[in-house]
Amino acid sequence: MxxxxxxxxxxxxxxxxxxxxxxxxxxxxxxxxxxxxxxxxxxxxxxxxxxxxxxxxxxxxxxxxxxxxxxxxxxxxxxxxxxxxxxxxxxxxxxxxxxxxxxxxxxxxxxPRLPEIYYAYRACFTTVKTLADARQLRERLDGIRDVVVVGGDLVSVRLAGALVRLGKAVTFLVDADAFWPLELTPERRAEFAERLTRAGIDVRLDDALIHVEPLASGGYRVTTRAGERLRADMVGAFFGLxxxxxxxxxxxxxxxxxxxxxxxxxxxxxxxxxxxxxxxxxxxxxxxxxxxxxxxxxxxxxxxxxxxxxxxxxxxxxxxxxxxxxxxxxxxxxxxxxx
Ligand SMILES: Cc1cc2nc3c(=O)[nH]c(=O)nc-3n(C[C@H](O)[C@H](O)[C@H](O)COP(=O)(O)OP(=O)(O)OC[C@H]3O[C@@H](n4cnc5c(N)ncnc54)[C@H](O)[C@@H]3O)c2cc1C
CATH class of the missing domain: 3.50.50.60 (FAD/NAD(P)-binding domain)
Incomplete structure (x- = not known):
């Protein structure tokens, strides 16, 4: 033995x-x-x-x-x-x-990695690493129409594609920090943006979330660096693992x-x-x-x-x-x- x-x-x-x-x-x-x-x-x-x-x-x-x-x-x-x-x-x-x-x-x-500047908003973000996370999100799907995704790792790209196929309106703020610690060349990022747009995702290159708050009526309000205010039923944060x-x-x-x-x-x-x-x-x-x-x-x-x-x-x-x-x-x- x-x-x-x-x-x-x-x-x-x-x-x-x-x-x-x-x-x-x-x-x-x-x-x-x-x-x-x-x-x-x-x-x-x-x-x-x-x-x-x-x-x-x-x-x-x-x-x-x-x-x-x-x-x-x-x-x-x-x-x-x-x-x-x-x-x-x-x-x-x-x-x-x-x-x-x-x-x-x-x-x-x-x-899931979350950059320090977003720690204060942790409770507002959805991430998906496990089947339990995906199960929870699947149960919420009926109540989700507008989605904002921040970051830009490959998990987010796949999930955003899935959400679009389910008829959700997805706005993707492709953060300069996406794919950290790797740095994508501007050409490579543009290539990504082009594929995402083709998949039906509303892509904002070089914009970023600067504030997010829950709304009393449900959902969230996202403010971007460019000054846009977006209403979302879900805010996904994806910055790699x-x-x-x-x-x-x-x-x-x-x-x-x-x-x-x-x-x-x-x-x-x-x-x-x-x-x-x-x-x-x-x-x-x-x-x-x-x-x-x-x-x-x-x-x-x-x-x-x-x-x-x-x-x-x-x-x-x-x-x-x-x-x-x-x-x-x-x-x-x-x-x-x-x-
Ligand atoms: C949504 C998603 C899509 C992905 N797509 C791809 C892809 O297309 N191609 C690719 O190559 N990779 C992909 N990856 C990454 C890939 O899944 C991981 O690299 C791979 O699973 C790593 O395997 P691992 O065994 O190291 O760890 P994991 O699969 O992360 O497993 C870690 C395990 O440790 C357990 N654990 C951790 N801490 C504790 C603790 N304290 N006590 C008990 N248990 C603990 C967890 O429960 C888990 O079972 C993806 C990941 C995600 C989340």
């Missing part, structure tokens, strides 16, 4: 790929996946289809519950990890339960934009690795760290981390050159830590 208990925080592309590789490499180990989401592993990039009504919840599923039974992977859904004690090798769940691990893999993904690592601050893990890991995806603490959108990976050739947001990268890093947890020494290698694509426009979603 293997003495190992591999615990993985996360139930996305990185976590699931890692669990499969761990099971293939160690038939006897205990493997546990913990996720604060209530749903089984699903395709996040299909959330816009779900919203548009062209895909149901079942169409989003990547894995059935039987997969986990067959491979003896324990799945704990709807359970949030609030703290990690690396000395005792214990995780604390929100409902006060403790989970012991021998080796831990952090696959906590990304969370950033590593979701806040609950790990104070554990002793090295954190910059994401969890800092070496080329083998090992953190600075014993027996703790990280993979996927939450990881910031060292490349010794470049003497620099990279973060990359995207499904293929998450799968690749999940696989590499699992191999290394099994005792191999496989380097993660270079960051992928690009990850996301919208109607033929490819956006590089990888960025470097400024040293």
């Amino acid at each position: 293997s003495p190992e208990h591999f615990v993985i925080i996360g139930n996305g592309a990185a976590a699931n790929r890692a669990a499969d590789v761990l099971r293939r490499g160690d038939k006897d180990a205990r493997i546990t996946l913990i996720s604060d989401e209530f749903f089984h592993f699903y395709h996040r990039h299909r959330l816009a289809d779900y919203l548009a009504g062209t895909a149901g919840e079942d169409d989003l599923l990547v894995r059935t519950p039987q997969h986990y039974q067959k491979h003896r992977i324990r799945l704990r859904l709807g359970q949030r990890v609030t703290r990690v004690d690396p000395q005792e090798k214990v995780l604390y769940l929100k409902h006060m339960e403790k989970v012991r691990y021998t080796r831990l893999l952090l696959c906590t993904g990304g969370k 950033v590593p979701d690592v806040d609950f790990l601050l104070g554990t002793g893990l090295d954190v910059d934009r994401g969890l800092l890991v070496n080329e083998y995806l090992k953190t600075n603490l014993p027996d703790i690795y990280a993979a996927g959108d939450c990881a910031q990976v060292y490349n010794p050739a470049l003497r620099n760290y990279w973060v990359s947001i995207g499904w293929p990268n998450a799968e690749k890093l999940g696989e590499v981390a699992a191999r290394n947890l099994l005792g191999q020494m496989q380097p993660a290698g270079q960051a992928p050159a690009s990850a996301l694509e919208y109607e033929g426009i490819v956006v590089n979603t990888c960025w470097w830590r400024r040293m």
